[in-house]
Amino acid sequence: MGEILFIAHRIPFPPDRGDKIRSHHLLKALARLGPVHVATLGETEADFAAEPMLAKVAASYCLAGRRANLPLAGLRALIAGEPVSLAAFFSPRLRKWIDHTLSARPIEAIFVFSGQMGQYVPASYAGRVVVDLCDVDSAKFEAYAAKGSPPRRWIDAREGRLLAAEEARLARRASTTLLVSEAEAALFRGRAGSGAVNVRALGNGVDATFFHPDVVEPHSALAAAPGPNLVFTGQMDYPPNIAAAERTARDLMPSVRAVYPQARFHVVGRAPSAQVRSLEGLHGTRVWGEVPDVRPFVAAANLVIAPLTIARGIQNKVLEAMAMARPVLLTPAAAEGIGGSDGIHYAVGEDNASLAAHVLRLLDDPPARHAMGVAARHFVIESMSWDAVLAPLAEMVGCSASEAVRDAA
The missing domain is CATH 3.40.50.2000 (Glycogen Phosphorylase B;)
Structure with a gap:
């Protein structure tokens, strides 16, 4: 197939935490289908030390620095009337690189990993957009608000409300919206309304070769x-x-x-x-x-x-x-x-x-x-092997079954 733009809120290397594990395997699966250009953010020394691993997989990439300054992000979000999650993951450098890549490369599909990154998809982009929300973040903040005390309760309630609106917007914008389980997908369908026309579950897998009881000694x-x-x-x-x-x-x-x-x-x-x-x-x-x-x-x-x-x-x-x-x-x-x-x-x-x-x-x-x-x-x-779990990915980004088999070979 043509070229893919992969936008992720954290560099998918090393795959040592839940979100990175999922984005890591998604990126590798997409790279088997065609050239992938990666726009992502790094926060720690370990993130930037993993840049050579990203370079081996990506056709091109932008790894922009992110400072997790939540008070400043909160102020920006308050002024803009948007979720703090969006302000916290916005990078002018990343925006500029994405716009340039879309104008310079034949990008047939954009894969957005995590709802915070949907803000980078231009309204003018006419190709296929797949948004992996992973889970319903807005529901998580609502749960925090229900258990919390003021002023944290108010902050979390605002975040949940605004994130729900952003998630619904992304579902209307996307060709396919992914959630990590059928239960999350069903919850999201009920919240996003009729505008969410193609909401699907795509689960997590596990590397049972790496996580094998016979290859490591107990501590x-x-x-x-x-x-x-x-x-x-x-x-x-x-x-x-x-x-x-x-x-x-x-x-x-x-x-x-x-x-x-x-x-x-x-x-x-x-x-x-x-x-x-x-x-x-x-x-x-x-x-x-x-x-x-x-x-x-x-x-x-x-x-x-x-x-x-x-x-x-x-x-x-x-x-x-x-x-x-x-x-x-x-x-x-x-x-x-x-x-x-x-x-x-x-x-x-x-x-x-x-x-x-x-x-x-x-x-x-x-x-x-x-x-x-x-x-x-x-x-x-x-x-729950990753190959089995991610088998539907080729069709979602517009690659036929025969092309997927050919590219895998």
């Missing part, structure tokens, strides 16, 4: 400890992850330690907030922060836990743990979009009492934990 510190070890992984300045870590440490671990006094809860992930750091030592909690590789921690876990109250879309941390053949305990929100069966491929509990009961039941029954982990890995291999 030595966890393996040597009496245990049992409960593990939670994620970006630890993200509010839902912060709440899940606090919930486990404060509400679940006392019940676990009453039966297993040496049980430990390990929080693994970059940028732990002050709330997360304050959990260190509480009821056996260890906060590790950023680590080079989460796999040894997952491999050493007797149980991986994801007690998320607010969760949109499919949780990569859950798929990765399942691929590592670990038993996983989820809330209904964290289980959304995964498929599989409660009690076979994972366990689901909603309130603290049921979650604690599930933890103790699984810790008491090593054969059941092993069987659940084996079933989980088989499930993700059969149903």
Whole structure:
């Protein structure tokens, strides 16, 4: 097919957090279909260190710097009457490069990754536009507002309202609007109205070769400890992850330690907030922060836990743990979009009492934990490889099945 413009709010390298994992595999799949020009933003040293990896995949690219100055973005958004999310991800340099690329190259399709980046698609562009919202961000901010206190409640309510309007605008503009699960797609259809004519689910996959229990040794510190070890992984300045870590440490671990006094809860992930750091030592909690590789921690876990109250879309941390053949305990929100069966491929509990009961039941029954982990890995291999999940992508961007097969060859 012709050339593609890929616009993403974060550089898709390295694929070490949920949004980057998805954008990374989308970009590689698109690059197999035709030349891809990439417009994206970088924030950290690791982002800019990954520029050579981007250069190997992209036909051309612009990696613009982004400073996460939320107060300034908030002021700009207030003046412009737009969501803070748009102001926070706007770059004049990126806008100029995108406009030049559209005028200089035969771009047949624009793929927009994350709703904040829809602002870069010119109204005059007549080609195909695919917008991957991933999940319904506006609903997430509405949930924050419902649980928050003033003035944060008012800020989040405004963001939710304005983001909902922007999401609906993008759905009317796009040839196809993607969400990460059918549940998210159904939610969005109900919110966006009749103007959203082609809303589809495109799930996340997992690299079951990389996340394989036989290719990594369990972390030595966890393996040597009496245990049992409960593990939670994620970006630890993200509010839902912060709440899940606090919930486990404060509400679940006392019940676990009453039966297993040496049980430990390990929080693994970059940028732990002050709330997360304050959990260190509480009821056996260890906060590790950023680590080079989460796999040894997952491999050493007797149980991986994801007690998320607010969760949109499919949780990569859950798929990765399942691929590592670990038993996983989820809330209904964290289980959304995964498929599989409660009690076979994972366990689901909603309130603290049921979650604690599930933890103790699984810790008491090593054969059941092993069987659940084996079933989980088989499930993700059969149903959730990236190649299988992204197979519909060629048709969405206007590449015929025969062209996709030819280009893949």
